[in-house]
Amino acid sequence: MKKVLLVLAVLVLAASAFSTVHAQVETMRYTVQSGDTLWALAEKFDTAVVKLLDLNPGITPDRLRIGQELNVPVQALWSYHVVQPGDNVRSLAAQYRVPLEGLLEANGIKNSKLTVGETIRIPMHLYIPPDEQTTHVVEIGETLFGIAKQYKVSLTDLLEWNSIADPDMIFAGQTLIVG
Incomplete structure (x- = not known):
């Protein structure tokens, strides 16, 4: 009986550890196109089908609909910028072609103020062509x-x-x- 409880406790802890990791995965929204399958999307976004299923509770592999929105993982890609006189968050977002909200969030910036000499992260995985x-x-x-x-x-x-x-x-x- 003690062994069963011990195994059950280990499984619960392992499951909570996996859910913590899941919460840290960066995702973006993807709209299902004609011909998309979970397997093709997994290959396109360099992930596993099981990860797509995990990020999208309630979907089934054989029931994707055109126009349906899915969460897909993105690989975070960062660049770094040392703040120069005259820099501001809007100009840096435009210079690096990333969304202003993404730049603010990546750096925990609440009031849009930057300090000269400060190094900030640029979320290049959010680059806008x-x-x-x-x-x-x-x-x-x-x-x-x-x-x-x-x-x-x-x-x-x-x-x-x-x-x-x-x-x-x-x-x-x-x-x-x-x-």
């Missing part, structure tokens, strides 16, 4: 309104595309997405 975007390098004397007019886009779009909260806070040399 260019998608044929048009960019503009701000020159001395330019305004966001003038740039928006030049590229025939709305000021609202320009602010949103570049995660700019204050339209008066642009600087010469800054690269903006303009279309």
Whole structure:
């Protein structure tokens, strides 16, 4: 009886250890496409079918639906940046083409303040490809309104595309997405 209880206790501890590891796996959402299978997705994302099943409770291998969203593991890939004078979280997110939220989360930044000389992690696994975007390098004397007019886009779009909260806070040399 004692052996049974000991084995049961070991199994419970092992199961809780595995669930702790599971919570630390970084994932992204993937939308099922025509022809996708769990086996093909496991190969595509360099993981095991059992891991996909673990990350998506309730799915069955033979019942994937086009448009269904799944959690898939991503391999974390980090770059590091030493903060320079003039750097801010928005400009670094744009420079490295990563989501602002991902940059903030990767570094535990709550108030968007950076300290010169501080080293921050850049979540390169969240890299956003260019998608044929048009960019503009701000020159001395330019305004966001003038740039928006030049590229025939709305000021609202320009602010949103570049995660700019204050339209008066642009600087010469800054690269903006303009279309």
